[in-house]
Amino acid sequence: MSNIKPIADLSYRNYDGPLKKPGSRWWVIAKNGIRIALKKKALWGLMFVSAWYYLVMLVVLFFVQQITSSNPAGAQAMKAFMERLVWPDQFLHGFSYAQLPMLIIALMLGAGSIANDNRANAMLVYLSKPCDKREYLFGKWIGIALPILVIMVVPTIIFYAYGALTFREYGFLKDAWLLPKMLVIIPIAAIFHASIVVGISSMFNQARNASATYAGIYFITNFFTLLMGGIWASSRGETPFPVKHLFYASIDGVLIGACKAIIGTKGSAPFGIQSQGGMSQVPAPAVVPILGVALLISVVFVLIAWRKIRAVEVIG
Amino acid sequence: MIQIENASRWFGQVIGVNDVTHTIEPGVTALLGMNGAGKSTLLRLITGQIQPTTGSIKVFGNEPFANPEVYKRMGYCPEIDQFYEHKTGRQFVNYLARLAGMSAAEAKTRTDEVLHEVGMADRADKKLAGYSKGMRQRIKLAQAILHDPDIILLDEPLNGLDPVGRREFMSYLHTLAERGKTILVSSHILFEVEQMTKSIMLLHRGRLLAAGDVSLIREYIDKYPHRVRIETPQPREVAAKLIQLPYVLKVEFDEWRGGIELQTRELNQFFAFLPTLTTEENFTITGFSSPDNNLESIFHYLIE
């Protein structure tokens, strides 16, 4: 009405627009983490790799069904195959075989999350804004946990849908709680990976060193699990008590143990292959202790990150 | 001491230094230029960390690249701010002293000496990780003068030093120059360069734009119009008088601070004339100055 001038003043002006209240900044950070992650093309490839067991099973099941249905003589073979197949175990395998790709995904998403900020002094940018340590850490954490969660959940649900629609007469729905159970264990896995990777990342200022450390821990503990599994299998399951527990003392082991415990199976050979007592059949641990261990490890690593991020040391 | 002949260096398609020819003699020489003008590249060429793509660089008549003979007599204070952070300042300097070929005992006394010279003797036993920028600069300087080199190359040595540190540093530089050292200092802070030396090398976009004594360069660029500021309560009257002079090119009124600013091609004749205004024509003039009369404006003239 009044002060419209023919030529606008384009020199510096203040910002007086809307501002959100503190408490919502974590989502900004998480969103940014996810956005950067989605730019990495390798992530999309890894998503497929992580679902490889489900994909192979889908193909196997599809062809088995096609061949046998067009050839009545094969129906007998189909029945035998289906009887051998333990449905919950397929989810266990899908989950287990996704762990190595999940490690790599976690490293891709998370190894640099805090380490790169340390290197580039980005903490200065975050903490000099009205955004505190809690929101920073939580945002970084969610930014890793959420993509991992989605990447693991989607193939699981697709496989479940296929099974539930096609193989009901072969006992697919015998455990009505199977899907909910999977939806409990997958978030735990996501939390576990995200927490460890955030904790390790906070200790370094180079993503590469953080990756090497987590990968080192992963592989060394996995050798240990392999060794324990070997001992267990070669003694035909008769070794003393601790071995079958120590078998789960690795990054993979904790999660696989937790998965076995929750869906209530001791496992079987993959692809419905006949097997007598291989390493894949080490009995499941008890639910509460194994979940306790998983959560404890997560909390410890988050606490490490909490201690490493220091606002006071930000300047100077 | 340092002979640079048609030296060029490029990285991929990016040119760092383009066809530079110059000989650097003992005394302090300042290396000037904008960011990205090629100063650090030139220093790296002279310190033999990189090789010229074409042309040659000779230090004491030797090619510097990976040449221990050259390093025996050369000290270098790099621009980077990285150290072995877990070492203390003293350990760091001592380590480099040993690498310079000193015996353990020799290295120890020499380390103490240089730490004292750069004013770090009392703080040298803290870990480098906890050092402030100014302390880091001092340590970097200490390692550059450690083996009493004949050539000292300093890349932005004043960065992060406080005013006291800058003063100390500059006076130290003068004592080194008096001892016959060849010193090449790169810096952005022109008013400090002015206090350090008269001899400059000005790089612009990789080319050597000017080299030699500042006053010579200033004379050379005398053909450019000079600015003169005059403080007076009668700006229009004074301007009316001055605009009649054939060598005055332009007069401007400074609305903000008062007074006038003019440009003249003949500084000498102009200042020879100026007294007549006050002594014979009775104008009131309270002050005058030539804002161009410093390195900063030479720098601007040359690169613009």
Place this chain on the structure above:
Amino acid sequence: MSIAPFVFTSTLQDMLRPKRFAIWVIVAIAMVVLGQVFLRFTPTSTATTAYSTLSELIVFRILALAAAIFATGVVSQEVEQKTIVYLLTRPVPRPVLILARTLAASVTVSIVGILAAVGTALGTRASFGDVFLRDCSALILGAFAYCALFVLVSLLINKSMVINLIFAFGYEAAVPKMPGDIYKVSINSYLMSIASHPKIVPVASDSAPVATPGAVNTIQPGAAWLAMIGLVVLCSMFNAQWFDRNEYVPREDGD
């Protein structure tokens, strides 16, 4: 070259500084525990076979891992933290610099490997006899071979750590088990020949696709020695030459 001993000892001191080395001591202690566990739960195995299994499965892996880590300390870590400037502008001939530093890394890795082997021997109550001594010589030779090779990789490639780790964990673990004569192109096979462990209880496994029975190692220990020494010499000569001729300047932005 009177400066070489100092470069060697100072680098060694740096690599063995307590904070950095503690982790490897912990690894060795873990091997003691692991040896105990293994012995307790495989009643069929003797001290020697238990030791051999663990040595082959874990100690030599640790050796490769340590080499990948310490070899980056020779040059590429210095380039990355930009401190290489201080080394390159000293009156130390570059071949001396790199060879002395590689030597220090090799010695460090040997110490790490032998420490892990000692831990394993203590844990499995194996004697420090023939098998152990052969192992030590294989570990030392392996340390030198891995370090020389990894330094070479780090001279040629910017971010060499990942490649070295993949080599150490993927290639070196998989290739010795491949059929035909392919196993001969892995360092591990030669080290195993030098170590000549007694026949080992096969570890059954159905979840690790790489754990196939493996080819029979027909490399003679003498030939293995020659091959490894040849590798070290060739790599070192190459490293010294390459490092002397090429630029190792940290990239800086802005200039």
Place this chain on the structure above:
Amino acid sequence: MAHENSSGVLSYARLVTVARISNLTVRYGNFTALDDLSCEIPEGCTGLLGPNGAGKTTLLKTILGFVNPTSGEGTVMDKDIRTDGMAIRQLIGLMPEQDCHIPGMTAVGFVSYAGELSGMPPAEALRRAHEVLEYCGLGEARYRNVETYSTGMKQRIKLAQALVHGPKLLLLDEPTNGLDPRGREEMLDLVRSVSHGRGVNVIVSSHLLPDIERVCDRVIVVIKGKLRTAGTIKDLKKLAGQPADVELREPNVAFANMLMEKGLTVTPPKGNIYRVQSELPPEELLRVVQRTALESGAQVRGFETAVRTLEEVFLEALTA
């Protein structure tokens, strides 16, 4: 200070004191970083001077609300530094001394992200990011990855991220560090334009005293955790008796001698600059000087009221 708020109505902020710190002591272990420091920072542009390790950084941290003071108190824009850190940081923009950026982002992405971190809605943040980058002179380079930036551009982007949320107080730590002469000039002009008449108060900490002189109206000098000097630069630079500096084309002994014969005090020259003291008003003194120059065959190239440099002020405060 007048500025328009969002409704377009002129409002007058009654902010006279930006920060008030009283008897503040900050200790880290045995080390006392700030020792019973009291100061008031009025609106406008204030320079913060002090040698390395004098407590400047700690003072900035205190103003940001990061430090838990051992004793004493302080307010920044009427908010308590001990309890209201978040609210304070909403009103402050910090341009740190070190390089800082968030890896893997373009300049626009980075600045709008910084805006979102300060609570701006995404759309507003992006719009404002473009605007601020324009002020900071990052033209088309704003779509490039920050990691590829030169030193000068990195300084600009640091300022842009500090300005994005429209802070009322801007903390600049060594803003011209590593800039070449042109870059320095542009940065100082920018700081000056933001701090004068735009409702943004600025605190600049720098070792380059000419820079402080160019942009700041006032300085405070902190030494060993205590406030040593405070005041406007103009006052601090004044010399008793208002002498004049006379610059000759080349040094001339006769000139000085003749001036002294005429009863003026002349201090020994620095180069070709003579400091002349007299009771005369400047225009009269100039006449005397020029006559003397003509008589002695000297050429006067400059004539100005002499002042102390800020460096002299600072060094004096240091030794006092």
